[in-house]
Amino acid sequence: MQEEILHQLRKHPLQNLPVMGFFQNYPLENAVISGESMILAGTSDYTWAYLAVPEEDDMSALLEKFDFKSLYFANVEEWMIPHLTRNHRIEWRLSTHRYYLPDDIIVDTPINECKSLSPDHVSYIYQHSPYKDYTSEPYIRERIEKDISAGIWLDGELAGWGLTHDDSSLGFLNVLAKYRGQGVGENIFRSLIHSKRENQKSVFVNVEPHNRQSINLLTKLGLEFDRQVSWLKLV
Structure with missing residues (x-):
């Protein structure tokens, strides 16, 4: 990822945890920038358009420049959805709560032996x-x-x-x-x-809001709630 883009993402580290995480794993294929806000696209199972938008005023201009080159969007916050659905509708949506682990929290080692999967x-x-x-x-x-x-x-x-x-x-x-x-x-x-x-x-987890058992586990380990985010497919 270009150093200038990474520098912008680090200005809002919690909001952009999944954006930085995704593009550590997959090449950046398209970048649309307006001020400090960006839409960054890359392909894993689908070509995902990751939203890194700290300012709502930038959203309309970003989407116009991006021209919905992909209809799969990630890191979508609630306030972004009216902008995305102005001329589209949602085919499917997966909404989760994001939890993150602060750097100063100490987590004990596991009791059971854990092995990597193959x-x-x-x-x-x-x-x-x-x-x-x-x-x-x-x-x-x-x-x-x-x-x-x-x-x-x-x-x-x-x-x-x-x-x-x-x-x-x-x-x-x-x-x-x-x-x-x-x-x-x-x-x-x-x-x-x-x-x-x-x-x-960084350690972070996305969990569905109704999954109380997992949420209780995350908070027990010291993770803290950050925000609600969604993945969605438009048509």
Whole structure:
């Protein structure tokens, strides 16, 4: 990523955590800039237009210059949606709450042994995913191959796992039903957090607002609420 763009993103680090994370993993294909606001596009599973817009006054000019070259938008805050839907409608939308881990919070090491996942686990993870409408086996394979992951094996089977999304956020946390309530998910998250920090990367997570169990886990580990954000597809 161009140093000038990265410099602008760092002026609003919390808002732009996923933007910086995504473009650490994927090439920047298109950049539209107005003042300190930007739309940055790159391709993972789709060509995502990431919104890095601290000033609402910049939004209309940005969208006009971008000309909706992609209809997939990420890092979308609530106030942005009326601008995006002025001449389009939403085909689908995934809304989450973003939590981040302040640098001064100490997280204990996991009690259970955690091991990295391999591409051999892709089908297993996909088959047990509650988000099949939003993911795919190729995407899971890419995330395992490109970034950190952690799994815990109990009774000879993969009992729980976690990895990262294309924006470098922690995610995909899942524990088989018969192993829940035993601290498996918490230990996986501890392992992922330590791996992130060893790589000097920021720790953040996107979780659906109704997922109280995950939110309770995140706050227990010291993560703090930042804002609501959405991914959406326009038509």
